[in-house]
Amino acid sequence: MPDIRTITVTINGKSFTRRVETRMHLADFLRQELDLTGTHLGCEHGVCGACTVMLEGDAVRSCLLLAVQADSKTVTTVEGLAANDGSLHPIQAAFQKHHGLQCGFCTPGMLISLVSFLRDHKNPDEGAIREAISGNLCRCTGYQPIVDAALEAAAACYTQHEE
């Protein structure tokens, strides 16, 4: 008998209620049950960082969290970064400007990690940014443009915070 529970998760500001098997991890829940396929799955054991989402504002691996553990909690995925009118988040805009993505597979995890990191660290230097994304693997090895984008976005976010 499958072990099933009904959960309600607020994702990008919208509430979803679904019946799920308790063994389903959060990334599969987002992708397969809700069709939120922006969150990518690479290694499914916490190493690659592609599935990174925010749980209650903290960046976490969604493959290392059961969907049932997100019950009554808020989740932000890459789909929740842009404004409702489609205008990009400053970090997304910086990625576009600096060509911070090639195949795009690691991009959702990179963006979520950086949004979370830049929220908590005002005006970080390059070394701190490299450490922040050290848990996100880019197999195109396009790290330099990602770091360039993050540095520009950090300056933009810093100015916003100061205002």
Added chain:
Amino acid sequence: MKPAPFTYHDPEHIDDLIALLSEVDDAKILAGGQSLLPMLNLRFLLPDHVIDINKIQALQFIGRQGNDLMIGAMTRQKDLLQSDTVRSACPVMQVALQYVGHFQTRNRGTLGGSLCHLDPSAELAAIASLYNAKLTLRGPDGSRNVNFDEWPLAYMTPNLGPNEVLEKVNLPLWEERHGHAFVEFQRRHGDFAIVAVGCLLAVDGSGSITRVALTVAGANVKPQRLTTTETALIGQPTNTATFAAAAAEAAKLDAMSDAYISREYRRKLAGALVKRALVAATASATGVPAYA
């Protein structure tokens, strides 16, 4: 679906957890999940029951108990890293925590989870060894204490019964003024250390070592206290000759080989890192840089 089928439980009180552990067979306790979930996803583990303890608030705390730093088993690594209490009482733990995974995994990972998973390279297990932490376990017959030197029984096997849970960890803090260091060698930032070394060191007014603790993690199946090296260091001056002799002694430790790293290389790393740790701990203890 990645993990094999299991029945999920999420008790909110320790008593309910203990009752549950006695009731069901073949259960795994889910703390931060940063090691258990990979093992479930890869089906290395196929438990019939997964007991999630994230809702047990009573297991999440950081405080002082007399001269001990007392930490609840479910306390997250992020909270330890940000805690003012830990910063003032046990700064070496925060140095070590910066090597633990990445900030995204530290947001979930816990102290107790790390000590129960007991990876040979785990930095938090090295810290527990450095202080010979006192672990409090809860089971159906009440509580029992295990000092960390009796905690690892074998490779990734803690001294924990099937119906017991690690409740809290006490680190007996040093009363005397002392320095600290935590150094490690790994291939990439965030990887498990090949070898890690933790050090606490106190010196007297004339610069002689009065008390020292050295732990090596990653060299063998469990963290090792270098008791012979520690004893030999007492009364010695903090200088190049002392550090070199300690490094030579440390490099004799019992080490393991695996498919990637040889025993000889682990020993060599242990010696080099012990020297670095002693230099850094001396600088931290005296405020004066030491050179080796």
